[in-house]
Amino acid sequence: MMYYSTKNAQNRVSLRQAVLQGLPADNGLYLPETLPRLDRELFIRLPQLSLPELAYEVAAPFCVPDLPEDSLRRLVADVLDFPLPLVELADGSRALELFHGPTLAFKDFGARFMARLLAGFVRDSGRKLTILAATSGDTGSAVASGFFGVEGIDVVILYPKGKVSPSQEYQLTMHGGNIRALRINGSFDDCQRMVKSAFLDSGLQAQRQLSSANSINIARLIPQMFYYFYAWSRLPVAVRAAPLFSVPSGNFGNLTAGLMAQRMGLPIAGFVAANNRNNIFTEYLAGGGYHPKPSVQTVSNAMDVGDPSNFQRLLALCTNNLEAIRSDISSHWFDDAATRRAIREVAETQGYILDPHGAVAWLALQKELKQAAVAGRFYSAGVFLETAHPAKFRETVEPEIGRLLPVPPALQPDASYVNHAVDLPADYSRLHDWLLDTADGSCTSTVSASAAGNSAEAASGSRGGNVETSL
Numbered sequence: 001m002m003y004y005s006t007k008n009a010q011n012r013v014s015l016r017q018a019v020l021q022g023l024p025a026d027n028g029l030y031l032p033e034t035l036p037r038l039d040r041e042l043f044i045r046l047p048q049l050s051l052p053e054l055a056y057e058v059a060a061p062f063c064v065p066d067l068p069e070d071s072l073r074r075l076v077a078d079v080l081d082f083p084l085p086l087v088e089l090a091d092g093s094r095a096l097e098l099f100h101g102p103t104l105a106f107k108d109f110g111a112r113f114m115a116r117l118l119a120g121f122v123r124d125s126g127r128k129l130t131i132l133a134a135t136s137g138d139t140g141s142a143v144a145s146g147f148f149g150v151e152g153i154d155v156v157i158l159y160p161k162g163k164v165s166p167s168q169e170y171q172l173t174m175h176g177g178n179i180r181a182l183r184i185n186g187s188f189d190d191c192q193r194m195v196k197s198a199f200l201d202s203g204l205q206a207q208r209q210l211s212s213a214n215s216i217n218i219a220r221l222i223p224q225m226f227y228y229f230y231a232w233s234r235l236p237v238a239v240r241a242a243p244l245f246s247v248p249s250g251n252f253g254n255l256t257a258g259l260m261a262q263r264m265g266l267p268i269a270g271f272v273a274a275n276n277r278n279n280i281f282t283e284y285l286a287g288g289g290y291h292p293k294p295s296v297q298t299v300s301n302a303m304d305v306g307d308p309s310n311f312q313r314l315l316a317l318c319t320n321n322l323e324a325i326r327s328d329i330s331s332h333w334f335d336d337a338a339t340r341r342a343i344r345e346v347a348e349t350q351g352y353i354l355d356p357h358g359a360v361a362w363l364a365l366q367k368e369l370k371q372a373a374v375a376g377r378f379y380s381a382g383v384f385l386e387t388a389h390p391a392k393f394r395e396t397v398e399p400e401i402g403r404l405l406p407v408p409p410a411l412q413p414d415a416s417y418v419n420h421a422v423d424l425p426a427d428y429s430r431l432h433d434w435l436l437d438t439a440d441g442s443c444t445s446t447v448s449a450s451a452a453g454n455s456a457e458a459a460s461g462s463r464g465g466n467v468e469t470s471l
């Protein structure tokens with residue numbers, strides 16, 4: 001499989017190059033040249049396959065032979081070693097719980113897959129790699145956990161000061177070692193802009209081999225297709241014909257992966273892009289044009305994105321045509337008050353605890369199903385993606401449900417926690433200088449005591465450290 005740039009279809013590269021490079025030099029985004037239709041026979045077998053077996057079948061057309069078959073089998077088994085429940089609520093909607101990985105958010109799928117893929121590519125190249133990532137919270141934690149201890153890779157994570165939750169900050173800053181957290185005095189968009197500037201800075205690139213772990217990296221999107229196939233295969237046969245998926249969206253990586261799965265033949269009848277007040281996509285679908293805006297802070301902060309980085313991919317998958325996008329995707333947005341009410345209502349009436357992102361997705365699903373009923377559109381089932389564990393957002397969830405949530409060990413700083421973050425202003429030249437001064441060489445230091453003190457994170461870290469790199 002070759003990968004092309006959305007800015008220039010002639011610009012084609014291998015999986016290795018697409019993953020190592022992250023972003024093409026022409027400022028487009030890599031997409032697979034084709035989305036192979038899977039055999040009908042495979043769809044019949046999917047319900048019998050385990051998650052790693054299913055993931056292998058989906059990933060193989062994109063990865064083999066760049067990655068040998070047996071390496072891919074080991075890789076998916078290693079990455080997908082946690083449960084993926086599809087939970088039916090009393091109202092008939094289904095929550096696809098993507099938050100059972102080591103950092104309790106769906107980004108574990110992408111980050112773990114990418115870390116293991118990159119580890120092998122880097123080892124083969126013999127050249128050290130610096131991963132740069134901007135995060136509004138969960139990306140950074142998942143990337144930190146997924147890459148912790150991976151040899152030959154330094155990870156630099158930029159996060160907006162005061163705009164991530166305390167447990168997110170803990171997960172970003174606890175590792176030390178090859179994981180370097182930069183606390184930026186600015187917004188998530190500032191962080192994203194600084195990262196983008198670094199990727200477009202050829203002077204810097206000459207001195208550092210940089211790659212991205214944001215969802216602009218195609219290695220993040222491949223594993224995000226798995227759970228759409230898996231969810232479909234775990235639906236009862238009677239409702240498998242035409243499901244609707246509601247996707248809580250920020251940078252639209254998750255939704256892009258869903259579209260890719262649909263293009264491979266998965267019978268998804270439609271998607272709902274669920275947004276918070278950062279509603280540029282809802283406005284775009286409504287015909288108002290695409291107008292990036294500064295992000296505004298909400299309780300579903302992993303969706304606080306003012307200029308979704310995967311928008312170009314969505315366009316490319318829909319032949320750059322608004323009507324084509326509308327035929328597959330609808331979009332609704334909800335403010336914080338509605339989000340909080342949904343958390344309260346679903347807890348009271350159905351006994352299910354939503355996190356703020358899942359709550360927006362649940363709301364969007366309800367709204368779309370109502371509109372579809374009025375318009376005579378048929379969906380056989382409604383699935384919403386639950387992208388984070390509710391305890392990650394306890395500050396928002398607990399007041400609504402009227403009780404405390406038990407804190408999972410992965411979120412709990414213990415006595416030995418040291419915040420390893422370094423403060424920087426929202427200024428690219430400062431990042432540039434810091435990268436040249438700091439982010440090289442010294443990452444062979446021993447694992448910090450704080451990381452070892454946390455069982456869940458330490459376990460995932462040491463898995464990363466002993467990663468099977470026989471690619």
Ligand SMILES: *Cc1c(COP(=O)(O)O)cnc(C)c1O
Nearest residue numbers: 138249250251252253254302387
């Ligand atoms: C990142 C994230 C999202 C948004 O996903 P995108 O792929 O950026 O659209 C939603 N929910 C949570 C919890 C996230 O971490």
